[in-house]
Amino acid sequence: MVSDCDGVLIDSEAVALDALLSALQPRFGDGERLVGLIRPLLGRELAPLLVEVFGECGADASEAELAAIRALVEAQCDLRLALVPGVASAMAAIALPKAVASNSSSARVHAALGRTGLAPLFGARIYTPDLVGSAKPHPGVYLAAAGGFDVAPGACAAVEDSVTGVTAAAAAGMYVLGFTGGGHIVAGQAARLRAAGAHATFDAMAQLPGLIDALTKPRA
Structure with missing residues (x-):
């Protein structure tokens, strides 16, 4: 099983959204429009996300601005670090090798x-753009995770919360479960994840062990 980190294991996407708003609203105003621009891009690497938002606002982002906003977002995510409710017990209940495929470093x-406290569940099986060389929505981190298990991608289940992540996992050929229980999720996300390639969606981590168990049982 391969899991995204932010928004699936760590409930950080809502924190990132708040931090981005605090950084961008003084310059661009119209917080509601900024939320509408940022929210669909959550799950992407931060630099391209910012470049796209700046572009939509008719501005260019300098390297200094990108670095300053990244530092702000990372500091807030570190300060308010919290697990997605129920994820620790859900992951511990799944008796499969586990990996993380993330767009974070x-x-x-x-x-x-x-x-x-989740580190022992995943060990060294962490796959990120700085290690793999490509970021979601490219499937590289998911293909690397399957290679780390020494199995075909089709033998893996992926858990994702964003359209970007679902797109990557589906392109890798994995069975994709879309999680809609994070603090940043808004109405209609389940439909968006299914449209991006999720085979099923769920909104509480207590459901995940049963979903994985159903996938691993031999079919009659």
């Missing part, structure tokens, strides 16, 4: 998993 993923 490997250092940040390892640090977050270490601070929240």
Whole structure:
């Protein structure tokens, strides 16, 4: 099983959205429009997300601005680090090898998993753009995770909360479960995830072990 980190393991996407708004609203105003621009892009790497938002607002983002906003977002995510409710017990109940495929840096993923106690569940099986060379929606992190298990991608289940992540996992050929229980999720997300390639969706981590168990049982 392969899981995204932010929004699936760590309930950080809502924090990131708040931090981005606090950084961008003084310059661009219209917080409601900014939320509408940012929310669909959550799950992407931060730099291209910012470049797209700046472009939609008719501005260019300098390297200094990108670095400053990244530092703000990362500081807030570190300060308000919290697990998605129920994820620790759900992951512990799944008796399968596990990996993380994230658009965050490997250092940040390892640090977050270490601070929240999830690290032993995943070990060294962390796949990120700085290690793999490509970011979601490219399937590279998911293909690398399957390679780490030494199995075909079609033998893996992926858990994602964003259209970007679902697109990546589906392109890799995995069975994709879309999670809609994070603090950042809004109405209609389940339909968006299914349209991006999710085979099923769920909104509470207590449901995940049963969904995975159903996938691993031999079919009659």
